Amino acid sequence: MKRLLSSALFFIALVLLWHFAVLFGHKSPVLFPDPFSVWEYLRTSLMDGTILQAAGVTLRRLLIGYGIGLILGIPVGMLTARFRLMEDTVGVMALGLQTLPSVCWVPLGLVWFGQTETTMLFVVIMGSLWSIILSTDNGIRNVPPIYARAARTMGAKQFYTWTRVILPASAPFIVSGMKQGWAFGWRSLMAAEIFVTILTGFGLGQLLEYGRDLHAMDQVIGVMLVIVIIGLLADKIFFSPIERFLHRRWGTGKA
Amino acid sequence: MSVQDELRSVPPAKLLIDGVTKDFLTRSGPLRALDNISLQINKGDFVCMVGPSGCGKSTLLNIIAGLEKPTSGMTLMDGKPVTQPGRDRMVMFQESALFPWLDVLHNVLFGLNFKPNLNSKERREVALFYLRLVGLEEFARSNIHELSGGMKQRAALARSLAPNPRVLLMDESFAALDALTREQLYGDIQRIWAERQKTIVFVTHNVREAVCLGNRVILFSPHPGRVREEFVIDLPHPRDINSVELAKYASRITRALRGYVDAPGTELGAE
Numbered sequence: 001m002k003r004l005l006s007s008a009l010f011f012i013a014l015v016l017l018w019h020f021a022v023l024f025g026h027k028s029p030v031l032f033p034d035p036f037s038v039w040e041y042l043r044t045s046l047m048d049g050t051i052l053q054a055a056g057v058t059l060r061r062l063l064i065g066y067g068i069g070l071i072l073g074i075p076v077g078m079l080t081a082r083f084r085l086m087e088d089t090v091g092v093m094a095l096g097l098q099t100l101p102s103v104c105w106v107p108l109g110l111v112w113f114g115q116t117e118t119t120m121l122f123v124v125i126m127g128s129l130w131s132i133i134l135s136t137d138n139g140i141r142n143v144p145p146i147y148a149r150a151a152r153t154m155g156a157k158q159f160y161t162w163t164r165v166i167l168p169a170s171a172p173f174i175v176s177g178m179k180q181g182w183a184f185g186w187r188s189l190m191a192a193e194i195f196v197t198i199l200t201g202f203g204l205g206q207l208l209e210y211g212r213d214l215h216a217m218d219q220v221i222g223v224m225l226v227i228v229i230i231g232l233l234a235d236k237i238f239f240s241p242i243e244r245f246l247h248r249r250w251g252t253g254k255a
Numbered sequence: 256m257s258v259q260d261e262l263r264s265v266p267p268a269k270l271l272i273d274g275v276t277k278d279f280l281t282r283s284g285p286l287r288a289l290d291n292i293s294l295q296i297n298k299g300d301f302v303c304m305v306g307p308s309g310c311g312k313s314t315l316l317n318i319i320a321g322l323e324k325p326t327s328g329m330t331l332m333d334g335k336p337v338t339q340p341g342r343d344r345m346v347m348f349q350e351s352a353l354f355p356w357l358d359v360l361h362n363v364l365f366g367l368n369f370k371p372n373l374n375s376k377e378r379r380e381v382a383l384f385y386l387r388l389v390g391l392e393e394f395a396r397s398n399i400h401e402l403s404g405g406m407k408q409r410a411a412l413a414r415s416l417a418p419n420p421r422v423l424l425m426d427e428s429f430a431a432l433d434a435l436t437r438e439q440l441y442g443d444i445q446r447i448w449a450e451r452q453k454t455i456v457f458v459t460h461n462v463r464e465a466v467c468l469g470n471r472v473i474l475f476s477p478h479p480g481r482v483r484e485e486f487v488i489d490l491p492h493p494r495d496i497n498s499v500e501l502a503k504y505a506s507r508i509t510r511a512l513r514g515y516v517d518a519p520g521t522e523l524g525a526e
Contacts, residue, residue, distance in 0.1 A: 144352075146348055146352040147352060147354060149322055149346075149348070149352070150346070150348060150352035150354075151365070152322065152340045153320055153321075153322065153340045153342075153344070153345060153346045154342065154345070154365055154366035154369070154414075154418060155340070155341070155342045155366060155369040155418065156365075156369070164365075165354065168354070168356040168357075169354070169355075169356065171356060248398065249355060249356050249398050249400075250355050250356070250400060251355075251398060251399075251400025251401065
């Protein structure tokens with residue numbers, strides 16, 4: 001309760017600061033809108049469904065792309081950790097491509113797939129895949145070998161050992177990689193949506209860019225707020241509970 | 256098959272180690288860890304293998320467990336060669352190899368998941384039986400990190416007993432514990448050995464501990480690992496590690512061990 005209160009007070013103070021900055025600043029309200037006009041934009045566009053629709057389009061792209069990233073990344077990470085050949089080939093490639101800022105995939109995606117949903121998915125997958133592979137690989141390498149030996153003496157076969165011992169044992173690493181992959185995917189999707197206009201769906205990034213075209217700064221800032229809130233909710237609703245669970249089980253994260 | 260059948264003690268097994276030699280490849284060439292070891296371990300024996308580090312006693316335990324293959328020679332369990340790990344020979348490891356992502360109960364259940372003749376309710380009953388046996392039934396739902404060192408070893412013991420093995424292999428299981436906790440566990444393991452009728456092979460570098468637990472103590476010398484001498488400890492169980500007769504045995508064995516290990520810097524634990 002106390003924590004909630006301090007959070008609330010902080011954000012109220014932030015909004016007030018913003019309000020006074022606009023009041024006493026010398027910028028035109030067209031360039032630097034008041035919090036209340038941003039609120040007004042958010043309220044009306046929530047009512048008429050613009051924001052929800054755009055958020056829906058964006059989240060759909062993100063979830064599908066990220067889901068593919070996970071489905072590909074975790075098994076590939078397991079393979080690179082297990083086989084020297086995979087480590088020297090796919091592992092090195094993942095390490096290299098992970099250093100590439102994910103927005104760099106946008107031009108390539110555009111040329112290959114045109115102004116389509118596929119481009120959006122491609123960018124999200126390329127943004128999230130490599131860090132998921134690398135953290136899965138790293139997590140598996142950090143599993144104490146004694147766990148697998150113990151499982152073998154208890155009668156576990158290879159497949160069972162991998163799914164019930166090695167994977168859960170590396171869960172703390174895999175989850176932090178999932179989180180990183182999510183963040184990279186999210187950033188690259190926003191970049192792609194701002195760059196690329198496609199007709200099959202109007203996402204948050206496009207709504208933002210559209211606001212700039214119209215010089216509607218209340219829309220630009222309003223959409224930015226929505227993007228921040230989605231990121232925050234993803235963390236609080238999805239990742240935080242998983243991390244809390246892992247901390248409780250492993251007895252970590254108390255410091 | 257009912258839970259009662261499952262919980263019934265299975266007859267302990269006889270082990271025959273026949274000319275086992277193990278070489279490891281190291282950067283400086285092959286290293287002989289075990290040199291032509293032959294041992295017979297009878298049904299229901301409590302055998303303690305003692306020796307300084309480098310004498311290959313843990314390697315021999317792993318070979319009996321089926322986790323490692325000997326370079327030559329073989330291990331027979333009741334006449335059948337050991338080729339791979341099996342639930343008839345459970346290992347209780349040096350460091351606690353408990354799984355931190357499972358609670359105590361599910362750690363014990365892990366080895367029971369491979370018993371097809373039990374349903375999940377029966378498995379649970381079996382697991383709880385062994386948790387009771389080691390005095391941890393109240394901690395079934397605890398996370399591993401919430402247990403003390405001694406409780407972790409008890410949980411590990413329950414986990415290795417749960418599949419009802421005929422041989423229990425223990426690799427310096429109590430080495431990391433404080434003296435008081437260790438003494439409690441000496442009592443527990445002697446009680447469980449008597450109640451559950453297991454053949455136990457116990458590896459340690461602590462002579463006192465070996466004399467307290469085993470009815471046979473086998474001395475190993477290092478570089479390469481060889482069996483040197485065997486002592487039969489003719490004292491009734493349960494034994495108290497602080498008793499005078501036990502100390503006499505221990506000092507005799509320690510003296511013998513010193514004779515084989517005159518190299519300076521070799522660790523010898525006689526505490």
